[in-house]
Amino acid sequence: AQKVTQAQTEISVVEKEDVTLDCVYETRDTTYYLFWYKQPPSGELVFLIRRNSFDEQNEISGRYSWNFQKSTSSFNFTITASQVVDSAVYFCALSEAGTGANNLFFGTGTRLTVIP
């Protein structure tokens, strides 16, 4: 069965520090997709990135970067030079191609607090 584990429940960092949010997943599908979503204090869910299982290239987008490693079933997210606006709950999610639907399986989230 599929599973997404975000072992870090809460993280606090001081502004301008770098922070890495961990995500470990389990799936039997050979084709799957991984996502990160951000949920700021206002409550909406904001899409950050989608990565498919065939593409292990790391990605950088501004201060955000993602490290996908199939060998360790991990898809970690790093924020460089954190800012107060990064304070949010971050969710890692998995979608399997085998179901034929875009169902998402979420981790329990990591609450990031950036202290000014």
Place this chain on the structure above:
Amino acid sequence: NAGVTQTPKFQVLKTGQSMTLQCAQDMNHEYMSWYRQDPGMGLRLIHYSVGAGITDQGEVPNGYNVSRSTTEDFPLRLLSAAPSQTSVYFCASSMTGTQNAEAFFGQGTRLTVV
């Protein structure tokens, strides 16, 4: 750009009451779904639909019904509300054909059952 619209934003129900959470999207997405978010448990899939007239159960379907008569709308019905259904509910939609495309979420409905 409306995207995914959920109504109401807040609702208080008494145990045993029924209600419908509304969800509408204007992006012509075939796939729609409902999730509930509970503290410490992330989001869990309740029901989903891959097109008009087609629905299926997710991880936590008990106590909820859905229907999909149009592409745009995907209402979630609570037939007899229970305190265990106190939660924040999110509706989402995404394209199909583009495999496992990103989901667009509504703003959420905070439901309290007393």
